Amino acid sequence: MTPPVLDETHDPSAISWVESANAADTDFPLANLPFGIFRHDFEERPRVGIAIGDRVLDCLAATHEGLFHELDPAVRAALTSWSLNALMTLGRDDARAVRRVAHRLLRANTPEGARARAMAGDILASTDAIGMRVPAEIGDYSDFYASVHHATNVGSMFRPDNPLLPNYKWMPIGYHGRASSIVASGTPVRRPWGQVVSSPEGPPTVAPSARVDYELEVGAFVARGNRQGDTIPLARAEQHLFGLCLVNDWSARDIQQWEYQPLGPFLSKSFATTVSPWVVTLDALEPFRTPSFARPAGDPAPLPHLNDAADQASGGFGITLEVWICTATMREAGKPAERLSRGDFGGMYWTLAQMLTHHASAGCNVRAGDLIASGTVSGPERGARGCLLELAWRGQTPVTLSTGETRAFLHDGDEITLRGWCERAGFRRIGFGECSGVLGSAHA
Amino acid sequence: MTPPVLDETHDPSAISWVESANAADTDFPLANLPFGIFRHDFEERPRVGIAIGDRVLDCLAATHEGLFHELDPAVRAALTSWSLNALMTLGRDDARAVRRVAHRLLRANTPEGARARAMAGDILASTDAIGMRVPAEIGDYSDFYASVHHATNVGSMFRPDNPLLPNYKWMPIGYHGRASSIVASGTPVRRPWGQVVSSPEGPPTVAPSARVDYELEVGAFVARGNRQGDTIPLARAEQHLFGLCLVNDWSARDIQQWEYQPLGPFLSKSFATTVSPWVVTLDALEPFRTPSFARPAGDPAPLPHLNDAADQASGGFGITLEVWICTATMREAGKPAERLSRGDFGGMYWTLAQMLTHHASAGCNVRAGDLIASGTVSGPERGARGCLLELAWRGQTPVTLSTGETRAFLHDGDEITLRGWCERAGFRRIGFGECSGVLGSAHA
Numbered sequence: 081m082t083p084p085v086l087d088e089t090h091d092p093s094a095i096s097w098v099e100s101a102n103a104a105d106t107d108f109p110l111a112n113l114p115f116g117i118f119r120h121d122f123e124e125r126p127r128v129g130i131a132i133g134d135r136v137l138d139c140l141a142a143t144h145e146g147l148f149h150e151l152d153p154a155v156r157a158a159l160t161s162w163s164l165n166a167l168m169t170l171g172r173d174d175a176r177a178v179r180r181v182a183h184r185l186l187r188a189n190t191p192e193g194a195r196a197r198a199m200a201g202d203i204l205a206s207t208d209a210i211g212m213r214v215p216a217e218i219g220d221y222s223d224f225y226a227s228v229h230h231a232t233n234v235g236s237m238f239r240p241d242n243p244l245l246p247n248y249k250w251m252p253i254g255y256h257g258r259a260s261s262i263v264a265s266g267t268p269v270r271r272p273w274g275q276v277v278s279s280p281e282g283p284p285t286v287a288p289s290a291r292v293d294y295e296l297e298v299g300a301f302v303a304r305g306n307r308q309g310d311t312i313p314l315a316r317a318e319q320h321l322f323g324l325c326l327v328n329d330w331s332a333r334d335i336q337q338w339e340y341q342p343l344g345p346f347l348s349k350s351f352a353t354t355v356s357p358w359v360v361t362l363d364a365l366e367p368f369r370t371p372s373f374a375r376p377a378g379d380p381a382p383l384p385h386l387n388d389a390a391d392q393a394s395g396g397f398g399i400t401l402e403v404w405i406c407t408a409t410m411r412e413a414g415k416p417a418e419r420l421s422r423g424d425f426g427g428m429y430w431t432l433a434q435m436l437t438h439h440a441s442a443g444c445n446v447r448a449g450d451l452i453a454s455g456t457v458s459g460p461e462r463g464a465r466g467c468l469l470e471l472a473w474r475g476q477t478p479v480t481l482s483t484g485e486t487r488a489f490l491h492d493g494d495e496i497t498l499r500g501w502c503e504r505a506g507f508r509r510i511g512f513g514e515c516s517g518v519l520g521s522a523h524a
Numbered sequence: 525m526t527p528p529v530l531d532e533t534h535d536p537s538a539i540s541w542v543e544s545a546n547a548a549d550t551d552f553p554l555a556n557l558p559f560g561i562f563r564h565d566f567e568e569r570p571r572v573g574i575a576i577g578d579r580v581l582d583c584l585a586a587t588h589e590g591l592f593h594e595l596d597p598a599v600r601a602a603l604t605s606w607s608l609n610a611l612m613t614l615g616r617d618d619a620r621a622v623r624r625v626a627h628r629l630l631r632a633n634t635p636e637g638a639r640a641r642a643m644a645g646d647i648l649a650s651t652d653a654i655g656m657r658v659p660a661e662i663g664d665y666s667d668f669y670a671s672v673h674h675a676t677n678v679g680s681m682f683r684p685d686n687p688l689l690p691n692y693k694w695m696p697i698g699y700h701g702r703a704s705s706i707v708a709s710g711t712p713v714r715r716p717w718g719q720v721v722s723s724p725e726g727p728p729t730v731a732p733s734a735r736v737d738y739e740l741e742v743g744a745f746v747a748r749g750n751r752q753g754d755t756i757p758l759a760r761a762e763q764h765l766f767g768l769c770l771v772n773d774w775s776a777r778d779i780q781q782w783e784y785q786p787l788g789p790f791l792s793k794s795f796a797t798t799v800s801p802w803v804v805t806l807d808a809l810e811p812f813r814t815p816s817f818a819r820p821a822g823d824p825a826p827l828p829h830l831n832d833a834a835d836q837a838s839g840g841f842g843i844t845l846e847v848w849i850c851t852a853t854m855r856e857a858g859k860p861a862e863r864l865s866r867g868d869f870g871g872m873y874w875t876l877a878q879m880l881t882h883h884a885s886a887g888c889n890v891r892a893g894d895l896i897a898s899g900t901v902s903g904p905e906r907g908a909r910g911c912l913l914e915l916a917w918r919g920q921t922p923v924t925l926s927t928g929e930t931r932a933f934l935h936d937g938d939e940i941t942l943r944g945w946c947e948r949a950g951f952r953r954i955g956f957g958e959c960s961g962v963l964g965s966a967h968a
Binding site: 219220222225235238245246247250251253254255256257258259260261263270272273274275280281282283284286289305308309310311332335338339340341342343344345346347348350351352380383384385438439441442443444445446447450523 | 792
């Protein structure tokens with residue numbers, strides 16, 4: 081495991097000349113500086129950006145202005161690229177160097193900051209004059225199942241006598257997801273049609289899914305991969321993780337139930353997956369590390385290749401995660417969104433490093449830009465359940481909203497927004513921004 | 525369904541000025557003309573090629589020589605590209621136009637043929653001076669399970685009381701595969717390590733897989749995709765299929781058995797998948813269409829969106845498929861490879877068009893270059909079983925080779941070669957070339 085890297089970017093007293101970055105509740109203070117891909121309203125070309133308060137540092141413009149002159153030419157080239165894959169391929173050390181330079185450029189009361197501030201009109205974009213894109217060209221998307229609370233809850237609905245399968249505590253269970261249908265936050269999602277059954281034996285009918293759900297997940301983008309046939313030792317796994325985002329793994333539960341045996345979920349998941357646009361680096365998350373999940377007595381210790389003292393001590397990340405809903409009725413009445421749940425990523429049974437090490441343990445190659453998602457993040461309490469299937473317990477206990485509306489599953493027009501942030505005494509709060517999407521009606 | 529397109533390229537009397545293309549047993553006569561991506565030994569840059577006998581038409585060189593002058597500029601640009609994705613994106617009509625021009629260029633006794641023949645030294649490469657690549661940048665790989673014989677055989681081993689699940693006859697069951705680990709024929713494959721169990725409840729041990737298997741499959745490359753949220757009606761599905769190849773979906777059965785519940789196969793498949801390098805177009809396969817699988821009495825009719833008279837009449841492709849093995853002992857003794865099985869792709873329960881229509885039926889977008897594989901092609905007879913798991917019935921009836929060696933699963937050094945071809949009276953035999961790989965020993 082990488083030793084913690086606390087440096088000047090984690091200094092809570094540093095202030096930015098971008099005023100909005102100094103607000104106590106901003107997701108993007110000087111201590112965060114996440115990477116993303118944006119597009120100016122006036123041009124098609126995507127650019128690398130770094131979020132700061134309610135502004136975005138335009139890395140193409142800043143590079144052209146010479147503000148990144150101290151970095152290697154390959155790094156500067158990556159900052160003028162169309163996606164984050166080039167920077168991800170270079171790896172974590174180079175990304176760290178970029179973040180450190182950006183910190184100095186955006187800090188008040190430094191010579192570099194003064195120089196950058198003088199160019200603010202050229203190098204800063206306003207978030208309301210740009211569009212955000214999926215931050216990388218995602219070669220492969222893998223989705224895990226790493227919350228034991230989620231796995232137990234869902235398992236007990238579908239297999240009451242056998243909720244948690246015997247393999248669960250031995251390996252981070254995961255499966256291959258669909259890369260093509262990953263969309264950026266804000267993209268509308270269409271309710272899927274599919275085969276659904278009223279009895280487990282069928283016959284099915286074809287209908288719009290009546291059980292569309294969200295899933296609150298955390299995603300990790302891969303920085304630099306491994307060669308096919310090689311593995312990734314746990315102690316080095318985080319060197320291959322560029323940073324994290326929020327993921328809504330939209331799911332059609334009725335389609336899923338009928339299709340998923342014996343090869344796993346397919347169309348019930350592949351109609352859309354929404355990602356938040358800003359990739360929060362593991363460097364920014366360094367202060368918010370937590371010990372990995374404390375296995376209850378009786379649980380097996382991880383097998384040696386998934387067991388490492390540093391991973392146990394600090395392989396988790398304490399990220400508070402929330403799901404908010406805004407229905408069409410709420411929007412029409414001018415009411416604000418309402419919170420459905422709040423959970424903590426620190427309570428996952430497996431760490432991201434363990435997931436990546438497992439993924440490569442049979443020789444599968446991961447590539448820069450690949451996305452690995454955690455699976456639904458659920459805690460032990462009802463209020464910490466990360467999907468409606470669990471919150472409303474398969475429709476048995478629908479959620480009641482302040483409008484009097486109830487939700488067992490999502491209705492057309494529902495907007496789901498995921499939020500995530502980290503707080504710890506002695507450090508600046510940092511956040512992930514929003515991951516949101518409105519569920520639209522099915523095809524006629 | 526597209527009406528059959530029989531044209532001059534299917535004329536069995538046409539002969540080529542490339543002598544080897546006129547041999548009765550060549551996979552690549554003038555009637556085939558499959559597309560691939562190759563690399564000259566003297567340069568790194570990949571090029572588009574068209575196989576003809578034991579030669580390859582270098583499309584970059586031929587385009588530069590003006591031989592494709594009658595085609596649209598966008599098509600000529602695609603022929604000078606580094607992968608087949610550009611041609612796949614243009615779609616089947618443009619690929620058909622290329623194939624027709626290539627047919628005239630490579631035909632004897634025509635003005636175009638005479639002109640091309642005069643440039644043979646510049647536009648033809650010898651297959652022993654080039655290397656073949658994976659023919660497309662594969663965005664997503666999806667693997668189906670479309671042989672009812674395979675599904676029944678495997679199901680009866682793992683779920684004796686319930687071999688064929690109730691969904692099987694209602695939808696082409698499939699799952700997301702791993703794109704990153706798809707390799708070209710000839711690439712060595714390393715035996716994976718993984719978690720294996722001696723009892724279904726565990727505990728697992730970590731060891732090299734002792735049950736590595738091959739799976740004989742047919743793959744289809746997508747030509748032009750659909751927009752996310754839209755579907756692909758069955759009547760138009762084949763317009764989205766560029767052509768077919770052979771696929772060996774290497775599988776580690778012991779890893780698979782422990783990991784696959786509840787989300788499906790993951791590491792047991794993602795260590796390697798081998799594809800044959802030549803993409804045989806649906807146009808070349810036109811004479812070899814067959815009716816789709818005749819469902820036994822009592823089986824449900826396909827649901828309306830998976831049911832179409834043309835698909836029933838001619839949605840199958842009669843492709844003879846074989847698996848050959850050459851062990852290290854056989855190689856050392858100078859013995860030839862030995863056939864393990866022979867089957868027929870025409871006996872699949874679902875057609876490729878049905879698989880694609882199902883894939884997009886919930887709105888999942890497919891993209892040009894995506895790979896869809898059929899799942900193991902097994903017939904009702906023992907000799908037509910497409911993997912060792914079935915042939916040796918989970919190790920109970922090992923296969924005996926002429927050397928006296930037996931195989932329940934693969935040994936280190938075993939080379940597996942898939943072959944496929946189509947024959948029909950009144951037409952030239954066409955083939956797929958080879959899809960081969962040697963299983964190497966596990967990491968120390």
